[in-house]
Amino acid sequence: MKLAKVLLSNGERHVAIVEENGVQLLDLSQVDNCHRLSDILYAPDPIGLAKFLIDTELPPVPLNQLEFLAPIDHQEVWAAGVTYKRSQVARMEESETAASHYDQVYTADRPELFFKATPNRVCGPNQPVRVRYDSQWSVPEPELALIVSPDLRLVGYTVGNDMSARDIEGENPLYLPQAKFYKDCCGLGPSVLLHENPLEREATKIILTIERGGEEVFQGETSVAEMARGLEDLISWLGKENDFPSGAVLLTGTGIVPPDEFTLEDRDIVSIEISGIGTLINPVVKDAAP
Template sequence: MTAGDFSRGTFVGRIWRPDVQGPAVVVLRDGKLCDITSRDIPTMRDLLEKDDPAAVARAASCESLTTLDAVLEASVEGTGNFSRLHLLAPCDLQAVKACGVTFARSMIERVIEEKAAGDPTRAEKVRGRVTAIIGDSLRDLKAGSEAAAKVKAALIEEGIWSQYLEVGIGPDAEVFTKAPVLAAVGWGASVGLHPISKWNNPEPEIVLAVDSAGRVKGATLGNDVNLRDVEGRSALLLGKAKDNNASAAIGPFIRLFDETYSIDDVRRADLDLRIEGEDGFVLKGRSTMREISRDPLDLVAQTIGRHHQYPDGFMLFMGTLFAPVEDRDASGQGFTHKTGDRVTISNAELGALVNTVRLSTECPPWTFGMAALMRNLSSRGLL
């Protein structure tokens, strides 16, 4: 079991320490996780607020805790088990935000969900009609451009306009809150599906780590678990579709921007997805940031500014190209998760995020919130 090759670059994360009954900020050094938590760096938020967090993480004195291999083994289904050392999501006090409908191909699937009213049995017929009208004409469109406005007018005339096309090619990006602060789960944890959903899928994404001034300090991987039937019934159900117990996975580590990694690497990044079911089903997918309709820094600028501040920074899911249409069971019903599915999202520069699909009601409940974190840090003399 692996989370990737971390021999090059600066990787930081968070780990649960049962001996202090709280989290620690760690840096990966020579295959070992080293605790750099201190009064100067009590949280990941504080590290990312530094002008050069990579240099700070590399120079910080630390306590060697465990090897990467050992913590990976301990982290499988470790979420919620406070007696075991295990990886946490690498963010803590940051807001967890997400951008939707940022790729043309997945944007078409959102339109299909809406037109099918969340019914997978209707999706194939709707897909044929929508694709016949739209085709690949949106692939090279720059969102908010004059060309995009002309396409919008043409689609309205065809009677196929949708709110998803509006945020996909219009001037304003969709930005929503994916999870409460501290609610995201990390590598090896269960990811949760609301039990009412019968049509759902993973969303492999790159997640930016952004500080309170809007400066991107690094990137990691994320699974923006998606309930296609719930959101397809109504976009006003976005909160129910996106924010449930264990429905946001982030990790395994944040790769900080340094001389080896930058925003240009994010722009060129390719992501691979593998889903392995207990029934023997295997699905492979791929997403590339090269086809995103909005630049990552534009998404950041639409999230933070005079219009909205984040004093503890934020994590930003940037959307996905992946939208599975392969049939898993009945013909014409496409893909949906089954409990027990193992989801692996990987990227050569960021590693691999591995999680197992459960119902949100069966995942360990989220109990360690901000009050618990503040009390724990205070008891350890870190505040």
């Protein structure tokens, strides 16, 4: 089952079950203390609860009569890095001085984890993700995103984009927060696939496509099987000496990095497809330097 936050043409926002051709709106007021999407995601039986909440008064809404919003409430967004060989190689090329750090973290027991975004910095489907005006070398990072409950259960999956300024990170690894954390730095959506069975990692393909002026300028593909770490293992590191009263979203690292000569430009279109989970499409915005 997939759940989403949607905006209807009359301006109403709802939580909904996503079906083949439309969404079924939910009436959260039927249950005490159920106010938002994450209250359903963190429930002991999210599928049973979502079915119970179906608003039988309302017919399904066709997909062309709504917008999907980022499937986030009050969660912090965190990210893991250098979890795929391709990312390790790309980072080592980015910075000669820091190469050994990336090399070591790829095989170390402790993963690289960093704070990625607050909800106000997250873009939903079709909202512009941003390239910093002070970066001349930026890329999208297409990543499987895990929805983690306050008690550190993996409850769902969505598509994530960890926008990254490679020149800023490459200049000095201490600049990582500036390379990664800024306004509109993260894409999430369009919906959350509830975690029912373990993910089939080989079959879960991630495809990144970038278009410029109607032409494809990059396409790359990987699968979650290429990731060198376990999903539950990443969550358990995230939870060490940390509390997430609102839960967390954890991006799991990129396995696709465009060639070094590639940088995103204003008005590029980034499309990230993860099989079985969804396709997240965002235009890119880059302002002129003030």
